[in-house]
Amino acid sequence: MAAALAVLDVPELLRHILLHLEDWQEPFVLQRVNQRFEATIAGSLQLRRMMWLAPKPSSKDLNLKVGKGLEFWMEDPPRDRIYNPLLIRQVHVNSGVRWPEGDKCRLYMYTSAEPRGISINVFHGRLVDDSMIFRRGSSWRRMLWAQISAVRISLSFHSFPKVPLHSRYLEFSDGATIGDLMDHIQRHLDVAQEKVRARRQAARKVQKRD
Structure with a gap:
């Protein structure tokens, strides 16, 4: 348990874990119950894009071919x-x-x-x-x-x-x-x-x- 909590204290590791969650909506729940999660999400553009809180860098990434x-x-x-x-x-x-x-x-x-x-x-x-x-x-x-x-x-x-x-x-x-x-x-x-x-x-x- 101590080792698991230690991992959560490292922002880079926590961000990596959140980026690989199967349910992209789960971080919304986590950020409401833990300030560390909230700060990690706020500081990660990748996470915010995954959660639809920030736009993709370019529409070219969307392959908008009809x-x-x-x-x-x-x-x-x-x-x-x-x-x-x-x-x-x-x-x-x-x-x-x-x-x-x-x-x-x-x-x-x-x-x-x-x-x-x-x-x-x-x-x-x-x-x-x-x-x-x-x-x-x-x-x-x-x-x-x-x-x-x-x-x-x-x-x-x-x-x-x-x-x-x-x-x-x-x-x-x-x-x-x-x-x-x-x-x-x-x-x-x-x-x-x-x-x-x-x-x-x-x-x-x-x-x-x-």
């Missing part, structure tokens, strides 16, 4: 290297990505290979049933949502009573995080829901006059 697939259900090898695994790991033929929890989410994502982009579909109701997705300070919020900025993001709203379907195209700079993405979507969702409330109030006033 795959065979044009839609999310078809083959698209670069997708796993471009987009954060948290965003695409639950892609299904019929449902797309439900993030972060399939039974609580009103947001669906679909990726396309040509042109490279993401379609985000938001349905009427709260984005999720609890505040977990918007909790400040959560580790996932600091993670990059994509390794490149040249990704077309279309945001569409569906099933909003008395409000026509409308779409927007979102633009983000390099280094945008999942937190940035979700906050941006939430702001647009708030605007759409405010339109719903305003139209409902207007409809009630008309009914009262009648």
